[in-house]
Amino acid sequence: MRRIVFEKRESMSRRASTLVPIISLLASLLLGGLLLAISGANPFVTYYEMFRGAFGTWNRFTETLVKAIPLMLTGLSVAIAFKMRFWNIGAEGQLTLGGVAAAGVALFWAQSLPGWTLLPLALLAGCVAGALWAGIPAVLKAYLSVDETLTTLMLNYVAILYSEHLYYVAWRAPGYNSGTATFTEAAWLPRITGRVHAGIYLAIILAVVLWFVFKRTRWGFELQIIGENPTAARYLGINIAQNVVLAILLSGAISGLAGATEVLGLARRLQQGLSVGYGYTAIIVAWMAQLNPLAIIGVAILMASLLVGGDQIQMRMGLPAAMGLVLQGLILIPMLAGMIFMEYRLRIIDPHTTGMEVEA
Amino acid sequence: MNDNPPPVLEMRNIVKRFPGVLANDHVNLKLHPGEVLALLGENGAGKSTLMNVLVGLYRPEEGEVYARGEQVDIGSPNDAAALGIGMVHQNFKLVPTMTVAENVILGMNGLPFRPNMDEIVECIREIARHYNMPVDPKAYIWQLSVGEQQRVEILKLIYRGAEILILDEPTAVLTPQEARDLNRVLQVMIDEGKSAIFITHKMDEVMAFSDRVCVLQHGRVVATKYTAETNPQELATLMVGREVLFRLDKAPSQPGDPMLEMRDVHAKNNKGLPALQGISFTIRRGEVLGIAGVAGNGQRELAEVVTGLRPVTQGHIQIEGQERTNRQPLDFIKAGVSHIPADRIGMGAVGNMPVSDNISMKGYRQSPMAEKGILRPRQMLRFAREMIKRFEIATPTPATRIKFLSGGNIQKAILAREIDACKGLLVAVYPSRGLDVGATEAVRRRILEQREQGRAVLLISEDLDELFSVADRIAVLYEGRVMGVVPAEEASIDQLGLMMAGSPAEEIDVPTARVMEEV
Ligand SMILES: Nc1ncnc2c1ncn2[C@@H]1O[C@H](COP(=O)(O)OP(=O)(O)OP(=O)(O)O)[C@@H](O)[C@H]1O
Ligand SMILES: [Mg+2]
Numbered sequence: 001m002r003r004i005v006f007e008k009r010e011s012m013s014r015r016a017s018t019l020v021p022i023i024s025l026l027a028s029l030l031l032g033g034l035l036l037a038i039s040g041a042n043p044f045v046t047y048y049e050m051f052r053g054a055f056g057t058w059n060r061f062t063e064t065l066v067k068a069i070p071l072m073l074t075g076l077s078v079a080i081a082f083k084m085r086f087w088n089i090g091a092e093g094q095l096t097l098g099g100v101a102a103a104g105v106a107l108f109w110a111q112s113l114p115g116w117t118l119l120p121l122a123l124l125a126g127c128v129a130g131a132l133w134a135g136i137p138a139v140l141k142a143y144l145s146v147d148e149t150l151t152t153l154m155l156n157y158v159a160i161l162y163s164e165h166l167y168y169v170a171w172r173a174p175g176y177n178s179g180t181a182t183f184t185e186a187a188w189l190p191r192i193t194g195r196v197h198a199g200i201y202l203a204i205i206l207a208v209v210l211w212f213v214f215k216r217t218r219w220g221f222e223l224q225i226i227g228e229n230p231t232a233a234r235y236l237g238i239n240i241a242q243n244v245v246l247a248i249l250l251s252g253a254i255s256g257l258a259g260a261t262e263v264l265g266l267a268r269r270l271q272q273g274l275s276v277g278y279g280y281t282a283i284i285v286a287w288m289a290q291l292n293p294l295a296i297i298g299v300a301i302l303m304a305s306l307l308v309g310g311d312q313i314q315m316r317m318g319l320p321a322a323m324g325l326v327l328q329g330l331i332l333i334p335m336l337a338g339m340i341f342m343e344y345r346l347r348i349i350d351p352h353t354t355g356m357e358v359e360a
Numbered sequence: 361m362n363d364n365p366p367p368v369l370e371m372r373n374i375v376k377r378f379p380g381v382l383a384n385d386h387v388n389l390k391l392h393p394g395e396v397l398a399l400l401g402e403n404g405a406g407k408s409t410l411m412n413v414l415v416g417l418y419r420p421e422e423g424e425v426y427a428r429g430e431q432v433d434i435g436s437p438n439d440a441a442a443l444g445i446g447m448v449h450q451n452f453k454l455v456p457t458m459t460v461a462e463n464v465i466l467g468m469n470g471l472p473f474r475p476n477m478d479e480i481v482e483c484i485r486e487i488a489r490h491y492n493m494p495v496d497p498k499a500y501i502w503q504l505s506v507g508e509q510q511r512v513e514i515l516k517l518i519y520r521g522a523e524i525l526i527l528d529e530p531t532a533v534l535t536p537q538e539a540r541d542l543n544r545v546l547q548v549m550i551d552e553g554k555s556a557i558f559i560t561h562k563m564d565e566v567m568a569f570s571d572r573v574c575v576l577q578h579g580r581v582v583a584t585k586y587t588a589e590t591n592p593q594e595l596a597t598l599m600v601g602r603e604v605l606f607r608l609d610k611a612p613s614q615p616g617d618p619m620l621e622m623r624d625v626h627a628k629n630n631k632g633l634p635a636l637q638g639i640s641f642t643i644r645r646g647e648v649l650g651i652a653g654v655a656g657n658g659q660r661e662l663a664e665v666v667t668g669l670r671p672v673t674q675g676h677i678q679i680e681g682q683e684r685t686n687r688q689p690l691d692f693i694k695a696g697v698s699h700i701p702a703d704r705i706g707m708g709a710v711g712n713m714p715v716s717d718n719i720s721m722k723g724y725r726q727s728p729m730a731e732k733g734i735l736r737p738r739q740m741l742r743f744a745r746e747m748i749k750r751f752e753i754a755t756p757t758p759a760t761r762i763k764f765l766s767g768g769n770i771q772k773a774i775l776a777r778e779i780d781a782c783k784g785l786l787v788a789v790y791p792s793r794g795l796d797v798g799a800t801e802a803v804r805r806r807i808l809e810q811r812e813q814g815r816a817v818l819l820i821s822e823d824l825d826e827l828f829s830v831a832d833r834i835a836v837l838y839e840g841r842v843m844g845v846v847p848a849e850e851a852s853i854d855q856l857g858l859m860m861a862g863s864p865a866e867e868i869d870v871p872t873a874r875v876m877e878e879v
Contacts, residue, residue: 218733221717221724229710235669235701236721237690 020338021288025302027334032327039319046313046323053312054305060312062194066266068304069196070095072203073258074282075289075296076210080251081134083214083291084227084244090137090152091255092279093159094130098256099263100163101129103270106187106263107171107180115186122187123260130256131249133159138248142241160275167270179271189265197265199258203297206254210293223247255279281307366429368393368555369414369445369524374423376409378764380756383409384420385579391524391555396546398566398587399559400599401576402796403768404754407559408450410576411526414557415440415447438469446522448513450529450559450767450794451705456502460484460495464516487518491545503631505656507538514545525549525556529767531565532794535655535822543569561768561796563592575599600798608804611812613832616645618681619785619816620666625675627665635661637840638675643785648807648817650831650848652824653860658840659820660702663789666818667699668692680784693722696784700774700791702820704767708774711763715755716744718762719773722781747776752802767794779806786810789820804830824853838862 033043054064074091081088105122113121137151166180173181189197214220226233226240233240258278263270285303289295306327313319369391376384383406391397399407412418414425416434424431427443434440440447454463461481465471484497493511501509510530517525525546531539546556546569560566566573567587575583575598583598620643629635635658643649653659664670666677668689677685679695701707709718720740723729728739744758753772755765762770771794779786788807792800807817807830821827827834827848834851836843836859844865846855859865 216735216737218724218730218735221735224713225710225721228712229706231707232710232721234689235667235699235707237688237693239688239690 017290021290021299024288024334024338027338028327028330031330031334035326035330036319036323041317041319046317046319049313049316050306050309052309053316054309059194060308062196064301064304064308065196065200066194066304067307068301069199069203069265070258070262070278071281071285071300071303072207072297073199073261074255074279075285075300076203076206076293077130077251077254077258078279078282079286079289079291079293079296080210080247080254082286084223084247086138086141086244086248086251087149088134088137088152088248088251089149089280089283090134090155090252091258091282092275092277093152093156094133094252094255095259095262095279096156096159096163096275097133098126098130098259099270099274100159100166100259101256102126102260102263103166103171103180103183106183107270110184110187115184118184118186119189119264122264123189123257126256126260126263127253128256130259131253134248134252134255135245138245138252142244156279163270163274164272167272171270173269180269182269183264187264188268189261191265195266197261199261199265202257202261203300207293207297214293219243255282365393367391367426368428370426371410371414372424372426374410374413374420374425376406376413376418376420378409378756380760382579384413386423387576387579387581389574389581391557392571393555394550394553395572396550396556396558396570398570398573399557399576400561400566400573400595402599403772403794403799404766405576405599405796406579407576408528408766411447411528411557411559414526415445437467441469441520441522444521444523445526446517446520446524447526448510448517448528448530450532452509452513454501454509454512457500459498459500460504460512460515461497463501463512464497464519468520484515484519487515491518491548493541493545506533507535507655510534510538510542514542518549523554525554527556528559529561529794530558531560531562536824537654539565561794561800563595563797566595567592577601596797599796602798608801608808608829610808610829613647613811615647615832616814618642619645619679620818621676621678621681622666623676623678625665625677626673627661627670628673629661635840636665639840639842640675641835641842641845643816643818645784645814645816646811647833648811648819648831649845650827650834651818651820651837652822652827652834652856653837655822657837659789659837661840662837663699663702663787663818663820666692666785666787667697693781696782698722698778698782698786700778700786700788702789702793704771704774705763709762709770712761714759715748715753715762715765715773716741716758719744719747719758719777722777747773747780751776752799768796768799771795772799775803775806779810782810782815784815786815786817787820788817790822791819792821792823792826824856836860836865 029047033047036043036046053060055061074095077091077094078088102122102125105125106118109121110118133155136155137148140146140151141148168178171180172178189199191197192200214224222233222238222243225236225238226243230240259274262274267273281303285296285299289299310323310325310327313323367390371387371389374384374387387410401407409418413420414434416436416439425434426432432443434443455466458466461477461484464484465475465480481497488495493515495508495511495515501512504512510533530542534542543565550556558570570587573585573587573590573595574581575595577599623640625636625639626634627636639662641649651659651662661670665672668687668691672685676683679697682695684691684695705711717740720729720743723743724735724740729736729743741758747753748755748758751772753776754769762773765773775791786807791807792803795803804826807819811817819827819831828851831848833845834848834856835845836856838860839862843859843863846865
């Protein structure tokens with residue numbers, strides 16, 4: 001009788017680690033197609049419209065890039081943390097607080113500072129705020145072994161509610177229901193084309209720098225050892241607590257930067273719509289990119305296209321915009337299932353032949 | 361040779377390839393009922409691979425397996441279990457956070473949804489009693505010593521009704537006493553009609569416990585012999601392909617300045633109980649101090665204390681006259697201390713990283729492997745290549761992840777890194793564990809080389825032969841105390857044995873037992 005068994009891979013295949021994300025994506029599109037068909041839409045037309053919605057015209061493509069920027073930055077942030085096996089699901093809160101800090105600088109220091117320093121200082125404030133927000137769970141974890149999944153998640157709510165308090169109450173501009181006054185022009189992050197702002201340069205530069213840090217620096221080497229085997233790291237004289245905290249500060253700073261560029265580059269004031277879930281989608285981005293900083297850039301654009309395309313099908317086909325989000329969520333499931341195939345493979349056993357192998 | 365009754369197990373023309381290596385090259389092997397077959401071979405010869413094929417963990421590219429005369433297809437460990445084949449792996453496969461009983465039934469086929477644990481516990485107790493292997497079925501694995509974990513692995517096999525036992529270097533991690541116990545248990549099982557394949561690097565075990573020997577070299581069977589018709593020297597030559605010296609030439613020691621001084625050191629073990637209770641000794645440059653003792657008497661804690669991995673609760677540690685008590689591991693590394701740990705997979709290596717990175721994990725801090733915080737991969741690779749050659753580490757490429765190397769070759773990679781990095785003190789814990797005779801000889805020679813170059817060596821070993829041939833003085837550890845220190849050339853096995861059982865050196869009335877003045 002024929003049987004199918006899981007077999008542990010004797011060596012990790014490079015091919016599997018690039019194929020798995022792609023196959024997972026196709027699988028999730030298939031699942032999504034089924035869902036669309038059930039809700040009465042033609043999946044092919046819908047996907048076509050989504051594609052056109054995200055890439056169809058130059059204008060729409062720039063909108064896709066606009067959404068990709070915060071995904072790139074938070075994706076990088078999450079990837080650093082995950083490499084250390086630090087399950088930072090607090091990118092959303094770090095982003096929000098980064099946006100708040102940047103707005104604070106742009107609003108309240110505009111008079112007292114020379115104009116040209118305002119933008120860099122606002123960006124920096126965003127980084128610092130994000131770093132501090134990530135630093136709390138990092139210190140708790142490194143020195144007191146407090147579980148970080150819970151603390152990072154809880155702090156998201158604190159940050160988001162605080163930001164709401166600011167733009168609804170404390171910092172609300174007179175005459176508006178919500179939102180602060182628009183920043184002075186000196187604090188605006190320049191735009192490149194359409195609404196695409198200079199944050200995209202920052203994201204790409206950071207991706208390359210992080211790739212270099214992990215591949216080629218002593219610190220990156222130590223982080224890798226800590227992530228893979230903390231016992232060995234300690235034995236090799238590496239200070240685990242200190243390095244974990246440093247890495248998470250960096251992770252938080254990048255999420256904070258994401259928030260700062262959103263506020264300074266898009267809305268140019270603090271208003272509702274800063275926290276729209278980029279920090280959670282970033283987890284999918286980081287996993288799909290296998291925590292590789294360079295791949296994160298591409299994957300972020302792909303995920304952004306699902307977001308933008310999702311909006312488009314709402315407008316054109318009368319489907320709920322949530323469909324785009326549902327499709328995004330669907331990516332994660334085959335992705336996680338796909339991870340198994342990087343360590344295992346399927347084999348069909350036929351007792352009469354030596355058994356044939358099916359690469360999966 | 362008389363081949364009836366038919367072999368319980370037969371492997372024909374087994375071929376197994378890994379990227380870059382031919383691990384098994386047309387291997388033929390027979391196991392007769394009630395027989396113990398010893399499988400010998402150098403590190404990386406393909407012994408573990410061949411056995412993993414038998415239990416369905418690896419699928420051979422070519423060849424057939426026959427059980428009791430019939431061709432079988434073993435696709436998974438559960439298939440193997442159904443045929444009565446069970447294996448104790450070189451690295452145990454137990455879940456530390458679960459109990460003994462839970463581990464025994466873990467992954468078994470055909471269990472009810474809610475197994476009756478009381479019944480299982482009772483059954484395990486019964487087996488343990490029958491084979492005289494004391495184990496508490498309700499204890500957690502993390503609470504057990506390595507020897508006890510070994511017993512759990514064997515219980516697991518018996519519980520699952522294994523008739524053909526495969527033991528991959530079962531005694532490598534055991535004390536001589538535990539090894540004798542294990543072999544006694546094995547003998548009972550053989551007398552009950554079970555058969556066994558036994559992998560070991562220890563010649564005396566081959567001679568004492570096996571009926572036949574099969575020697576593998578580079579994946580091929582080079583000889584199969586009746587144990588009674590061969591001898592250790594011949595087997596070693598067959599394995600390595602050249603003659604092996606069992607004795608080392610050791611120049612008289614010329615001790616220099618004190619390197620490590622321990623004064624009244626106390627420390628606790630992982631459970632918070634006192635493990636070291638007032639240890640004092642000095643090791644000078646150019647000297648090897650051997651530590652003998654039954655495992656669990658403070659060896660692990662001693663090694664961790666002198667490398668900064670475990671806090672000292674009382675007393676002082678000085679390295680080259682500098683106070684180092686309770687300093688960070690990095691301070692010890694910078695002071696020139698190298699450490700070959702007992703737990704090579706868990707502590708000594710990072711399994712998912714390449715062999716070359718693992719070899720560079722001490723040198724990466726300085727030039728030439730790093731400049732101003734930037735790594736220089738080419739230099740790291742060059743260094744790794746040099747070490748791979750010098751220490752004869754068998755690896756397909758330097759970029760292979762280290763977890764894919766054979767057990768002995770992982771150990772060689774750690775040895776290479778630590779011996780090369782050693783500047784003052786080498787702390788070697790069971791350094792030749794799991795190494796073949798050739799590599800063991802090489803390691804002992806390297807340790808003596810370190811001594812000749814004026815380094816101090818703390819050698820913790822369970823192998824008295826190793827202590828006699830390498831150490832200058834031997835200290836015996838018992839319940840966290842030093843029972844006495846004797847010069848190696850004057851020590852006798854009987855005297856050390858008494859000290860290991862807890863008699864202080866002064867009380868032993870042996871004329872040669874002169875206690876060193878400076879303890
Ligand atoms: N999963 C694997 N992937 C790639 N190569 C492997 C794998 N397992 C073993 N090898 C290679 O196959 C060869 C044989 O390894 P094996 O573990 O069988 O040796 P061994 O005889 O058991 O050695 P030791 O005495 O050191 O345990 C080695 O060169 C090893 O590097
Ligand atoms: Mg082996």
